[in-house]
Amino acid sequence: MDIAGLYDITYSENKYNASFEVYLTSYDEPFIFMNPTGTTNDHLTFAHEFGHFCNDYASYGSYAGTDVLEFFSQGMEYLSLCYTSPDQGMATAKMADSLCIYVEQAAYADFEMRIYDLPAQDISAQAIIDIYAQVMEDYGLVKGDPRYFVTIPHFYSYPMYVISYVVSNDAAMQIYQLELEKAGAGLAMMEENYDTQEAYFLAFLETAGLESPFVPGRMAQVSKTFSEILDR
Numbered sequence: 001m002d003i004a005g006l007y008d009i010t011y012s013e014n015k016y017n018a019s020f021e022v023y024l025t026s027y028d029e030p031f032i033f034m035n036p037t038g039t040t041n042d043h044l045t046f047a048h049e050f051g052h053f054c055n056d057y058a059s060y061g062s063y064a065g066t067d068v069l070e071f072f073s074q075g076m077e078y079l080s081l082c083y084t085s086p087d088q089g090m091a092t093a094k095m096a097d098s099l100c101i102y103v104e105q106a107a108y109a110d111f112e113m114r115i116y117d118l119p120a121q122d123i124s125a126q127a128i129i130d131i132y133a134q135v136m137e138d139y140g141l142v143k144g145d146p147r148y149f150v151t152i153p154h155f156y157s158y159p160m161y162v163i164s165y166v167v168s169n170d171a172a173m174q175i176y177q178l179e180l181e182k183a184g185a186g187l188a189m190m191e192e193n194y195d196t197q198e199a200y201f202l203a204f205l206e207t208a209g210l211e212s213p214f215v216p217g218r219m220a221q222v223s224k225t226f227s228e229i230l231d232r
């Protein structure tokens with residue numbers, strides 16, 4: 001990755017203000033683009049994109065399902081927590097971010113579904129703005145400009161994608177829980193599955209030996225992990 005220059009993670013005020021990983025088909029190699037913010041979140045952002053990088057690198061450009069793709073990115077974020085100093089506060093930052101994912105991305109997914117349910121004759125800019133404002137209120141999120149949704153590219157480039165962050169987050173957390181139980185266990189599971197091209201998330205979880213996020217009691221385990229970190 002370093003020798004081939006397959007990443008750009010330096011700050012520049014002239015760079016696109018975002019971070020992403022992309023598979024360059026002309027080179028048959030993945031690439032990470034990142035414009036750092038100078039905060040601890042840079043660690044998690046790079047780990048997230050590096051998870052995508054590893055999946056693409058091992059599979060020569062992954063065609064796995066979106067839930068599976070986000071398992072690797074979020075799994076790498078969680079895994080990285082086990083290899084950083086507790087003094088850095090990364091675990092707290094990640095758990096706070098993860099909790100936000102469950103609420104915020106679920107709200108975005110709800111917003112999408114409500115938009116697509118609109119009858120054609122009722123579609124208008126104001127109707128969409130009103131729906132977004134209502135969803136933010138329903139989920140107890142901070143109220144801001146009700147036009148904020150226009151800044152979220154996933155709505156336009158990858159419709160119905162955002163719910164994958166919620167669903168895959170549960171499986172990714174299992175990597176963290178495995179690594180805490182036995183050093184190297186979570187890492188080994190990630191490495192064993194990087195080359196997957198599985199389109200269906202539940203089929204992937206079964207093959208990998210992970211639990212479905214929908215099994216009874218699973219959310220209680222997630223809540224316990226949140227509490228152990230955030231209630232310190």
